[in-house]
Amino acid sequence: MSWRLPIAETGLLVVDVQEKLVAVIQEPSDWLARLEILVAGAHLLGLPIELTEQVPAKLGKTVSAILKVAGSGRKAMAKTHFSAAEAGRKLGRRRILVAGCEAHVCIRQTVYDLRLKELTPVVVADAVGSRRGRDREMALAEMRADGVVISTVEAVLFEMMESADHPQFREIQALIK
16 A cells, blocks of 8 residues: 555544643644644645544634634534544545644544544644653554554645645745745
């Protein structure tokens, strides 16, 4: 199986980037800025994007910066299960970029459930956060050891464009700089 990310086969799942969770996520310190770049890039490339919120009545809504770059009228799917795999299935794509929080709970469970649904998750590590660095690092190491592709924002965006001839190359490049 190829780990390439053709745009026509790839979607973005943003998991639980909510006001009260974001306020306590520490590792890595720049994860939210990287996530914003990822979402903006996915939007520019025309990827389907799904957002989830874990018990929004308690944890708040998706942070406004992410909603803004995701595109107007975007609504998050409320959930009570830790896994967001159902939202991932709604993307209708075989390859699912997974980002958000927390790495060791919702991201991890989502990734394994997506695999059970015969989809290919790609964890965008620099756009994934946890309250504690050790929890994040353990989750990423476990998923990597289990054969899950772990990548970065810049890598996945350039992978999908394939070349500098892509029509959105300059816009994506400007986001990353």
